[in-house]
Amino acid sequence: MTFQFNFTIDSHQENELTSLGDETSGLESSAKTSLLGSQKGNLKGGKWSSEECYLSEEPLWGCKSSPKLQVFQDYDNSLANSDEITRDLGPKEKESYLKVAKEHDVPKDLKKVVEDKVVEVIPDLQHMNLSIVKMAFLKDNSCGEDIVSKSFSSHSDLITGIYEGGLKVWECTFDLLAYLWDEKIQFAGKRVLDLGCGAGLLGIIALKGKAKEIHFQDYNSTVIDEVTIPNVIVNSTFECEDDEVNEPDLKRRKILNPTQELCIKCRFFSGEWYEFSKLVLSSKKAFAKYDIILTSETIYNPSYYSSFHQTLASLLDENGQVFLASKAHYFGVGGGIHLFQKYVEERNVFETSILRIIDEGLKRVLIKMAFKQTH
Numbered sequence: 612m613t614f615q616f617n618f619t620i621d622s623h624q625e626n627e628l629t630s631l632g633d634e635t636s637g638l639e640s641s642a643k644t645s646l647l648g649s650q651k652g653n654l655k656g657g658k659w660s661s662e663e664c665y666l667s668e669e670p671l672w673g674c675k676s677s678p679k680l681q682v683f684q685d686y687d688n689s690l691a692n693s694d695e696i697t698r699d700l701g702p703k704e705k706e707s708y709l710k711v712a713k714e715h716d717v718p719k720d721l722k723k724v725v726e727d728k729v730v731e732v733i734p735d736l737q738h739m740n741l742s743i744v745k746m747a748f749l750k751d752n753s754c755g756e757d758i759v760s761k762s763f764s765s766h767s768d769l770i771t772g773i774y775e776g777g778l779k780v781w782e783c784t785f786d787l788l789a790y791l792w793d794e795k796i797q798f799a800g801k802r803v804l805d806l807g808c809g810a811g812l813l814g815i816i817a818l819k820g821k822a823k824e825i826h827f828q829d830y831n832s833t834v835i836d837e838v839t840i841p842n843v844i845v846n847s848t849f850e851c852e853d854d855e856v857n858e859p860d861l862k863r864r865k866i867l868n869p870t871q872e873l874c875i876k877c878r879f880f881s882g883e884w885y886e887f888s889k890l891v892l893s894s895k896k897a898f899a900k901y902d903i904i905l906t907s908e909t910i911y912n913p914s915y916y917s918s919f920h921q922t923l924a925s926l927l928d929e930n931g932q933v934f935l936a937s938k939a940h941y942f943g944v945g946g947g948i949h950l951f952q953k954y955v956e957e958r959n960v961f962e963t964s965i966l967r968i969i970d971e972g973l974k975r976v977l978i979k980m981a982f983k984q985t986h
């Protein structure tokens with residue numbers, strides 16, 4: 612099988628792009644680790660490895676190009692059962708962290724969203740090549756948020772209150788994917804939120820696991836439009852079993868209108884967490900709380916803990932669970948699993964339990980959170 616490349620990569624530009632985040636902060640260097648980690652990651656027995664990162668020989672409908680690229684880079688009090696969120700914000704938070712939330716429409720022409728995009732394949736998942744996405748933005752600087760050039764010129768994958776890292780697949784996503792796979796976490800019929808989704812791979816796994824509804828949230832609208840939505844599209848099979856046929860042998864498959872399927876199951880949001888919570892709770896569309904919240908590499912900045920904790924407390928169903936993946940410590944930014952667990956303990960809303968510790972490279976931890984039971 613041969614692959615045809617219908618694009619060119621300016622090697623100078625690619626080098627520059629892959630060096631995004633190569634600066635001094637620990638989070639940034641962990642991003643580098645993330646890149647390296649992803650290179651060895653195939654989901655088998657809980658381990659990802661890149662030898663088996665391959666490209667789909669037959670791209671999904673409408674994906675014109677899938678050239679072979681080996682490497683992918685790339686809340687405060689107990690408002691647990693309240694539909695209202697109130698919070699005092701410090702001046703710094705008011706100034707920087709209240710990026711207004713909005714819901715993104717699912718584009719009508721799904722094929723158009725993914726045509727000419729470069730898609731990479733990891734076991735069971737496909738995603739946009741993020742270097743190519745960034746490169747396109749650098750060439751055509753018409754993006755409203757302008758986060759790519761800001762990230763590029765500041766040599767950072769995080770610019771507080773401006774760009775929060777969604778244009779990269781972070782290492783802990785793969786840890787959580789492996790855990791969900793190993794433990795056969797069931798999504799069927801569940802309402803799921805991928806909080807701080809970036810590429811949205813966690814939510815996509817829930818979609819593939821036949822979740823009833825999946826919501827994706829990222830701080831940056833550019834990330835939702837250019838990465839999350841395209842990723843969901845290329846991972847959607849848009850098929851379901853025909854319930855009218857009872858005999859197992861005769862089960863037929865029917866192709867649904869992809870737009871309908873996406874519109875029914877998936878919703879996409881950008882904006883700061885507190886604003887996002889307000890938006891979904893006040894939405895005219897019916898909203899039921901989430902059974903499962905998946906979140907990876909979202910507790911690096913202690914300044915965000917209040918908003919983050921409040922969001923979990925206000926949006927999680929009373930019997931729901933949060934699966935959270937994080938580095939043990941984010942050097943330079945100051946957050947990490949221990950600081951966050953201490954914060955949660957002090958709020959006395961959730962109980963946490965450690966699911967898995969990955970003690971290689973930068974230590975990473977998976978935790979589960981659920982509401983404390985009041986008897």
Ligand SMILES: C[S@@+](CC[C@H](N)C(=O)[O-])C[C@H]1O[C@@H](n2cnc3c(N)ncnc32)[C@H](O)[C@@H]1O
Nearest residue numbers: 775776777780781784807809829830883884907
């Ligand atoms: C480091 S990225 C991780 C992305 C993705 N979960 C992953 O593991 O690849 C952090 C994510 O959390 C979101 N985020 C961070 N701070 C936020 C805030 N204050 N409000 C809303 N979203 C935020 C960003 O949009 C970003 O996608």
